Amino acid sequence: MYVYDEYDQKIVDERVAQYRDQTQRFLDGELSEEQFLPLRLQNGLYVQRLAPMLRVAVPYGLMNTRQLRKIAQLSRDFDKGYVHISTRQNIQFNWPQLGEVPDILAELASVQMHAIQTSGNCIRNTTTDQFAGVATDELEDPRPWCEIIRQWSTLHPEFAFLPRKFKIAVCGSRQDRAAIHSHDIGVEVVHNAAGETGFRVVVGGGLGRTPVIGVEICDFLPAEHLLTYLEAILRVYNQHGRRDNKYKARIKILVKAMGIEAFREAVEHEWAPIKNGPSTLTGEEIERARSFFTAPDYASLDASAAQNTLQAQCQNDPIFANWVKRNTREHRVAGYRIVTISLKATGYAPGDVTDKQLELVADLADRYSFGEIRTTHQQNLVLADVEQAALYELWQSLQKAGLATANIGYLTDVICCPGGDYCSLANAKSIPVAEAIQARFDDMDYVYDLGPLELNISGCMNACGHHHIGHIGILGVDKKGQEFYQVSLGGNQGKDTSIGKILGPSFRQEDMPQVMDKLLTTYVELRQAGETFLDTYRRVGIDPFKERVYAQDH
Amino acid sequence: MPRIIKNGAIVEEHGPEVLDLEQWLQSEDRARRAVVLEPGETLAPLLEHIDDIPLVLVNFPTFMDGRGFSYARELRERGYQGELRAVGHFIRDQLTYLSRCGFDAFQFEDESELEDALESLGDFSEFYQASADQPQPLFRRRA
Numbered sequence: 281m282y283v284y285d286e287y288d289q290k291i292v293d294e295r296v297a298q299y300r301d302q303t304q305r306f307l308d309g310e311l312s313e314e315q316f317l318p319l320r321l322q323n324g325l326y327v328q329r330l331a332p333m334l335r336v337a338v339p340y341g342l343m344n345t346r347q348l349r350k351i352a353q354l355s356r357d358f359d360k361g362y363v364h365i366s367t368r369q370n371i372q373f374n375w376p377q378l379g380e381v382p383d384i385l386a387e388l389a390s391v392q393m394h395a396i397q398t399s400g401n402c403i404r405n406t407t408t409d410q411f412a413g414v415a416t417d418e419l420e421d422p423r424p425w426c427e428i429i430r431q432w433s434t435l436h437p438e439f440a441f442l443p444r445k446f447k448i449a450v451c452g453s454r455q456d457r458a459a460i461h462s463h464d465i466g467v468e469v470v471h472n473a474a475g476e477t478g479f480r481v482v483v484g485g486g487l488g489r490t491p492v493i494g495v496e497i498c499d500f501l502p503a504e505h506l507l508t509y510l511e512a513i514l515r516v517y518n519q520h521g522r523r524d525n526k527y528k529a530r531i532k533i534l535v536k537a538m539g540i541e542a543f544r545e546a547v548e549h550e551w552a553p554i555k556n557g558p559s560t561l562t563g564e565e566i567e568r569a570r571s572f573f574t575a576p577d578y579a580s581l582d583a584s585a586a587q588n589t590l591q592a593q594c595q596n597d598p599i600f601a602n603w604v605k606r607n608t609r610e611h612r613v614a615g616y617r618i619v620t621i622s623l624k625a626t627g628y629a630p631g632d633v634t635d636k637q638l639e640l641v642a643d644l645a646d647r648y649s650f651g652e653i654r655t656t657h658q659q660n661l662v663l664a665d666v667e668q669a670a671l672y673e674l675w676q677s678l679q680k681a682g683l684a685t686a687n688i689g690y691l692t693d694v695i696c697c698p699g700g701d702y703c704s705l706a707n708a709k710s711i712p713v714a715e716a717i718q719a720r721f722d723d724m725d726y727v728y729d730l731g732p733l734e735l736n737i738s739g740c741m742n743a744c745g746h747h748h749i750g751h752i753g754i755l756g757v758d759k760k761g762q763e764f765y766q767v768s769l770g771g772n773q774g775k776d777t778s779i780g781k782i783l784g785p786s787f788r789q790e791d792m793p794q795v796m797d798k799l800l801t802t803y804v805e806l807r808q809a810g811e812t813f814l815d816t817y818r819r820v821g822i823d824p825f826k827e828r829v830y831a832q833d834h
Numbered sequence: 835m836p837r838i839i840k841n842g843a844i845v846e847e848h849g850p851e852v853l854d855l856e857q858w859l860q861s862e863d864r865a866r867r868a869v870v871l872e873p874g875e876t877l878a879p880l881l882e883h884i885d886d887i888p889l890v891l892v893n894f895p896t897f898m899d900g901r902g903f904s905y906a907r908e909l910r911e912r913g914y915q916g917e918l919r920a921v922g923h924f925i926r927d928q929l930t931y932l933s934r935c936g937f938d939a940f941q942f943e944d945e946s947e948l949e950d951a952l953e954s955l956g957d958f959s960e961f962y963q964a965s966a967d968q969p970q971p972l973f974r975r976r977a
């Protein structure tokens with residue numbers, strides 16, 4: 281993974297000092313509430329319903345064990361002993377004291393972490409595929425490009441006061457696990473006929489109040505032009521994005537208003553004078569970035585022997601076998617597996633993890649996975665490089681800590697924002713809905729039988745729970761001061777992204793498990809052999825679901 | 835006489851008369867008049883006269899309106915060498931960003947802030963990106 285040199289460290293340290301001074305001036309009354317707001321937001325600090333929330337950046341979801349242990353320690357020293365993994369792969373503390381945040385940031389800086397630009401109207405943390413570097417369908421590791429973008433976007437002088445927040449995602453594989461069509465800019469690593477690396481660039485995607493699927497602005501951008509091209513897009517947006525209405529301020533609205541042709545032309549116009557300028561990437565810089573993401577020291581393993589051992593272990597222990605089937609996947613290197621650790625045990629808020637669990641995961645990562653951990657936008661953790669032969673021991677340790685829930689990619693692996701329990705923007709609570717649904721569907725055989733199913737829940741239109749792109753999406757709405765829930769069907773992330781369609785009038789919280797039950801029964805009755813929920817929905821449309829859910833009981 | 839920050843020091847300002855963009859473009863002796871840019875205005879007509887402008891002011895109606903940052907960078911990238919002054923409601927915590935975009939003068943609404951504001955100019959000593967005062971991005975300078 282990327283390692284700071286003295287320059288990176290200096291920038292982060294100076295940022296901490298600057299923020300310490302800003303916090304002090306705010307506490308002394310020299311900075312107004314209004315002036316302090318964007319300053320603290322650009323350091324990840326929100327003021328929530330009950331306490332501040334600090335969002336720490338996990339660049340493209342990658343951490344080492346030293347960093348993970350530091351997060352665990354900080355959650356103990358400054359918080360209530362747990363943290364939350366966000367749907368943008370970041371880590372959130374829910375209860376820090378405003379005056380202590382500079383100390384937390386200084387501690388983070390000591391392990392090469394920060395909270396820069398995790399909030400505010402600026403370029404946010406760049407996200408990517410949680411299986412980068414180990415996925416079997418990967419063309420090229422996206423992380424060197426993410427790191428190049430991270431550095432370019434960090435404290436960028438021109439783009440710190442944009443009309444609205446700005447999110448970039450990068451993917452480098454056949455299957456898009458980074459949801460690039462739902463970002464302000466999506467970057468897909470591609471190769472041209474000559475085998476050279478470049479990017480397909482997609483612009484104007486986004487969720488929120490007006491979900492839009494991004495459109496292609498460039499089909500092949502040669503690699504060296506990445507930063508100048510991004511700069512040109514951002515400049516057009518900074519100048520022309522709407523600032524009069526925050527619901528119309530994202531780049532997706534500008535792209536729609538101008539039309540992609542005119543928008544592309546404006547970008548080309550801004551790009552021409554800076555293209556080939558000093559910000560053009562050099563071969564050395566690209567190689568330098570790549571050098572941090574080379575393969576770890578894999579053992580050359582006897583794959584068939586490992587397979588036999590694993591099979592024997594699975595035969596002896598069906599619970600283990602089930603976990604292997606649900607929570608691990610194929611690795612690029614023979615004899616290794618990718619392990620996803622579910623943070624979706626029933627009875628716990630989705631994506632929450634305690635200090636003790638974090639420390640255990642750090643120990644396991646050191647022992648079994650080259651000391652690295654990844655966070656996922658589905659709010660789970662990943663150990664990317666585990667030898668097949670070590671899976672059984674690993675699973676036993678996870679099981680003791682309540683981290684072996686075998687539900688990755690199934691109904692109970694709910695994506696869920698913090699919602700009304702924490703977030704001051706919420707219309708409704710989201711965690712209790714997730715928990716009620718998990719509790720209702722506690723028969724795992726039924727859950728497995730339902731097949732791959734993404735249930736995404738957001739507590740308001742800001743869509744942090746990505747409800748638009750869940751196969752089933754749930755959105756908290758406010759109806760005359762009451763919490764209600766709107767359901768949508770047929771959303772999907774990936775290269776064939778689709779935005780879910782609203783089912784109909786919204787429901788009360790207590791009705792949600794029942795509503796889910798009706799939706800799922802409808803699917804089970806209508807599905808043809810081998811069809812997933814999404815397949816069936818796409819074949820039969822929304823009506824059968826609607827009829828069942830809204831039918832009057834006789 | 836207003837006091838402003840200019841090239842890192844506090845000075846008394848004796849500037850030329852200030853015209854808005856339209857007036858300036860039509861003015862007979864614009865080479866002796868300053869022009870003030872408001873967010874939303876198009877830079878293109880001004881860029882044609884880049885060598886005639888003695889002083890550009892960029893107004894920030896609120897500090898959250900970041901359009902002025904792009905004006906500054908574009909003017910500098912196209913070769914504007916004269917004074918570039920931020921006016922209006924920007925705040926001292928933006929000074930590093932502003933100066934990196936090419937502003938070399940700052941006229942605060944409240945002059946009592948000037949001394950403290952000078953300190954903010956030194957918040958950072960290293961940056962990743964190319965900027966008006968450092969045309970080489972860090973990746974071309976790393977040892």
Ligand code: SF4
Pocket residue numbers: 697698699700703704705706707738739740741742743744745
């Ligand atoms: S979707 Fe709304 S309620 Fe949920 S975390 Fe985001 S802003 Fe808060």
